[in-house]
Amino acid sequence: MKRKIDIKVLDKRLGNEFPLPTYATEGSAGIDLRAMFDKTTEIKPGETILTPTGLSMHIADPNLAALVLPRSGLGSKNGIVLGNLVGLIDSDYQGQLFVPVWNRSQTPFVIEAGDRIAQLIIVPVVQAEFNIVDEFTESARGEGGFGHSGKK
Numbered sequence: 001m002k003r004k005i006d007i008k009v010l011d012k013r014l015g016n017e018f019p020l021p022t023y024a025t026e027g028s029a030g031i032d033l034r035a036m037f038d039k040t041t042e043i044k045p046g047e048t049i050l051t052p053t054g055l056s057m058h059i060a061d062p063n064l065a066a067l068v069l070p071r072s073g074l075g076s077k078n079g080i081v082l083g084n085l086v087g088l089i090d091s092d093y094q095g096q097l098f099v100p101v102w103n104r105s106q107t108p109f110v111i112e113a114g115d116r117i118a119q120l121i122i123v124p125v126v127q128a129e130f131n132i133v134d135e136f137t138e139s140a141r142g143e144g145g146f147g148h149s150g151k152k
Ligand SMILES: O=c1ccn([C@H]2C[C@H](O)[C@@H](COP(=O)(O)OP(=O)(O)OP(=O)(O)O)O2)c(=O)[nH]1
Pocket: 068, 084, 086, 087, 088, 089, 090, 091, 093, 096, 097, 098, 099, 100
């Protein structure tokens, strides 16, 4: 059976006033996160507002993490993205998920309580280890650094 990560619903409006997050289709990678403000909130141009989601998670498994990403439509049409560009939820984080919602547009943006403002995906993680070396020969591909391949 597929293992599922437990996400706790802290805000009782979720599941009552607003639908619980769901994977919209069989192929959906993410679930939408809602802005669980107490009231309608305006984000001024250039402003970032830390937004509660009403959801708490403890991933616990170090082989997993979660990413908070902008919703494509809000980002490309309304300039509503994330103040940290991408949010990383560590497997040992325990607590409410917050989304720093950034209005990078030139116009104020109104968020009603419960609006879907970002999305969350759970991803596999492989940790790196660091090894001190005496000598290192770069491969042909590594020489010259960024943009060195000359390919367009
Ligand atoms: O958009 C986000 C990003 C992070 N977090 C939570 C989960 C994450 O595990 C924790 C710390 O995030 P991060 O490690 O990115 O923050 P930091 O600024 O590097 O601080 P820290 O010193 O806590 O690592 O904050 C959120 O709720 N929303």
